[in-house]
Amino acid sequence: MIEKKRDVLSLIVAVLNEEESIDPFLTAINEDLKDLELDLELLFVDDGSTDKTVDKIMLAAKQDQRIKCIKLSRNFGKEAAMTAGIDHAIGDAVIPIDVDLQDPPSLIHDFVYYWKKGYDTVYGMRASRKDDKRSKRASAGMFYRVFNKLSHTSIPANAGDFRLMSRRVVDAIKNMPERNRFMKGMFAWPGYPSIGVEYHRPARHVGQTKWNFWKLWNFALDGLTSFSTWPLRVWSYIGGVIAFLSLVYMFFIVLRTIFLGVDWPGYASLMSAILFFGSIQLISIGVLGEYIGRLYIESKHRPIYIVEDIF
Incomplete structure (x- = not known):
C-alpha cells in the first residue's frame, strides 16, 4: 500500500x-x-x-x-x-x-x-x-x-x-x-x-x-487608500454642499443690496471665507496627491x- x-x-x-x-x-x-x-x-x-x-x-x-x-x-x-x-x-x-x-x-x-x-x-x-x-x-x-x-x-x-x-x-x-x-x-x-x-x-x-505612531498612521492611510475610493469621492459631495451654501449666500447679498442698499463688507468675514475655501482646496489637493503618488509608484512596475x- x-x-x-x-x-x-x-x-x-x-x-x-x-x-x-x-x-x-x-x-x-x-x-x-x-x-x-x-x-x-x-x-x-x-x-x-x-x-x-x-x-x-x-x-x-x-x-x-x-x-x-x-x-x-x-x-x-x-x-x-x-x-x-x-x-x-x-x-x-x-x-x-x-x-x-x-x-x-x-x-x-x-x-x-x-x-x-x-x-x-x-x-x-x-x-x-x-x-x-x-x-x-x-x-x-x-x-x-x-x-x-x-x-x-x-x-x-x-x-x-x-x-x-x-x-x-x-x-x-x-x-x-x-x-x-x-x-x-x-x-x-x-x-x-x-x-x-x-x-x-x-x-x-x-x-x-519596530512600530511607532507615525508608522501605524501611514500603515492605516495605505490601507484606506488601497481599498477605498471614498476619500476621493467625498470631495464631490463637499463641493456640492459648499456650492449650494455659496449660492444661498449670493442670493442673500443680492437681496440685501436691493432692499437695504450697498454696505461695506467686513474684513474679518472676507478673510474667514478666503482661509476656509483655501484650506478646503489644499486638503482636497492633498487627497488627490495621495492617490496620484500611488499611481506613480504602481506605474514604475518596480519589483x-x-x-x-x-x-
Missing part, C-alpha cells in the same frame, strides 16, 4: 534585527507543534537585518532541514517581506507568524483543525486589548470601523496577519501585483470561507517593537522586493 503524502504547512516569519528572538521562537515551535500531523516548512524572510539575525538562522538551518531563509537585499518593509514569503512558500497551507511569540504557536492546532473542516482562512482574533494604551485601543477600533464602513472589502476587527490560508487563497494573493500592499486587506479580498479564533495576545517575549540569497 502506498503511504499518503502528508500535507505541508509553511510558517512565514518576517524578521528585522531579531537575533534575540530566533532561539526562543524555534524552541516554542518545536515544543508546541511536535504533535502536529503535518510536515513543517519554517520560512524566514530577513528584511535587511543589520545584527546577527541571519547568522542565527543559518546556524539553526544547519541543524534543522525544515528551516529556510530568504535574505532580501535591503529593508523593504514587513508587507514586502511577507509577500516574498508567500511567493516562495511551498505549503498546502501558509501561516504568517511573528517571531516575538506574540502570535502563540499553540494556536496553530486550532487553525489546522478548522482548515481540515473546510475553511480556507482561519484568522486569530485578539480577545482583549486591555494591555494596550487607551489611545491605541481607541485608534485601532476607529480604524476598523472606518475601513469596514468605507471599503467593499471587510476585514475582521482585532485580527492581525496571524492566520492560516489555504493554497487557493495564497495563489489568489500571488496574482495581486500591486506595489502598495496592505496585507490585511489583501488576505481578506479573495473571499472563500473563513472563521476567526479568539486568543489572548501575550506580551512581547524579547526585543523591541516589490529583491532577493539577495536563499539558503
Whole structure:
C-alpha cells in the first residue's frame, strides 16, 4: 500500500534585527507543534537585518532541514517581506507568524483543525486589548470601523496577519501585483470561507517593537487608500454642499443690496471665507496627491522586493 503524502504547512516569519528572538521562537515551535500531523516548512524572510539575525538562522538551518531563509537585499518593509514569503512558500497551507511569540504557536492546532473542516482562512482574533494604551485601543477600533464602513472589502476587527490560508487563497494573493500592499486587506479580498479564533495576545517575549505612531498612521492611510475610493469621492459631495451654501449666500447679498442698499463688507468675514475655501482646496489637493503618488509608484512596475540569497 502506498503511504499518503502528508500535507505541508509553511510558517512565514518576517524578521528585522531579531537575533534575540530566533532561539526562543524555534524552541516554542518545536515544543508546541511536535504533535502536529503535518510536515513543517519554517520560512524566514530577513528584511535587511543589520545584527546577527541571519547568522542565527543559518546556524539553526544547519541543524534543522525544515528551516529556510530568504535574505532580501535591503529593508523593504514587513508587507514586502511577507509577500516574498508567500511567493516562495511551498505549503498546502501558509501561516504568517511573528517571531516575538506574540502570535502563540499553540494556536496553530486550532487553525489546522478548522482548515481540515473546510475553511480556507482561519484568522486569530485578539480577545482583549486591555494591555494596550487607551489611545491605541481607541485608534485601532476607529480604524476598523472606518475601513469596514468605507471599503467593499471587510476585514475582521482585532485580527492581525496571524492566520492560516489555504493554497487557493495564497495563489489568489500571488496574482495581486500591486506595489502598495496592505496585507490585511489583501488576505481578506479573495473571499472563500473563513472563521476567526479568539486568543489572548501575550506580551512581547524579547526585543523591541519596530512600530511607532507615525508608522501605524501611514500603515492605516495605505490601507484606506488601497481599498477605498471614498476619500476621493467625498470631495464631490463637499463641493456640492459648499456650492449650494455659496449660492444661498449670493442670493442673500443680492437681496440685501436691493432692499437695504450697498454696505461695506467686513474684513474679518472676507478673510474667514478666503482661509476656509483655501484650506478646503489644499486638503482636497492633498487627497488627490495621495492617490496620484500611488499611481506613480504602481506605474514604475518596480519589483516589490529583491532577493539577495536563499539558503
